[in-house]
Amino acid sequence: MSGDLNRREFLRSSAMLAGLAVAPGVLLYDLAHGKDQPASSSVRWGMLIDTNQCEEGCDDCVKACNKENGLPGGTGPADEQWIRKVELKNIKTGKITSLPMMCQHCAEPPCVDVCPTGASFKRADGIVLVDRHLCIGCRYCMMACPYKARSFVHEPLHDQKPEVPRGKGTVESCTLCVQRIDRGENTTACAEACSKAGHKAILFGNLNDPDSEVSKRIREVASTRIRADLGLDPGLHYEGL
């Protein structure tokens, strides 16, 4: 009986000692090398887009996205577009609704389901990305996406932004400005440009945090997801549709 107690005590104290010995080393390593925490599923990045505030003809969000990510800015069928301005007209009432359209960062992304190489993936924090090291350019994901959100790079590129590598033969789409998020910033280029223009139509934030501005607003106002019937649980919510 006493032997069992001793054994238990021994294990407990040795585990504590091991913890004491390992913890400072790990901490010091992280401090020295500036190691970030990996993307965590406690966060889900998303947006609320207020179409009532989105101005017809304004494309500041598109321009900001192009500048942030080094995109050429063409709008032809073969040009890379990570965000588009779309105008909808209700034929019966004549009401025109203007809204930005991009990757909806679904919780159940069809682009990930169809990818044969695992290049299309969803990060733990809900951002849907393409790992272009694995992408073979088959474009199945472009066909699977109901939002037409992805683009294919047809031509060789030069002078890409160091933080946004892009290249011929791969598929790409909105990354929710992942380079900013990984730096610890809490805004995207489009949301920033929209507030700067005074519209404040794009609200970006953590949907999993009940106290974040975007979560509060989603609780207060009536919002919808585009093609909610598909059950993809997109991270982008639209207000006023």
Added chain:
Amino acid sequence: MKRLQAALLAMSLLISGTVLADVSVPHLDIGKGGHCVNDPKYMKLNHGDLLKRQRTITVHQGVIGRYSLIRCVNCHASKVNHSVLGTNSNFCQGCHVYAAVKIDCFECHSSRPETVSETLREVAK
């Protein structure tokens, strides 16, 4: 006869000298250089594996680690043409041409340090 012998000897020495110069390691413009994440001997052998491992961590977990390609380029870009590519004395191209190993990192990634590529884009506009 002796003069001919001497001339032949000198010529053979010259030829072998140039051959020797050709097989010596490439002379690299290492930019800022110096000891960074590991010693140069280790990096010479293992940089490929380190970068491959780092790329998965960066893309899938969002961790900008110590073996970030941006950091390599920031220090090792030539001070002449501000790039790791371009001529056979540039840091990446020099060795890869010598070893005949195709390098495709820079079909997508920037071969210039952060500040230089920023100014280039501004000029292009």
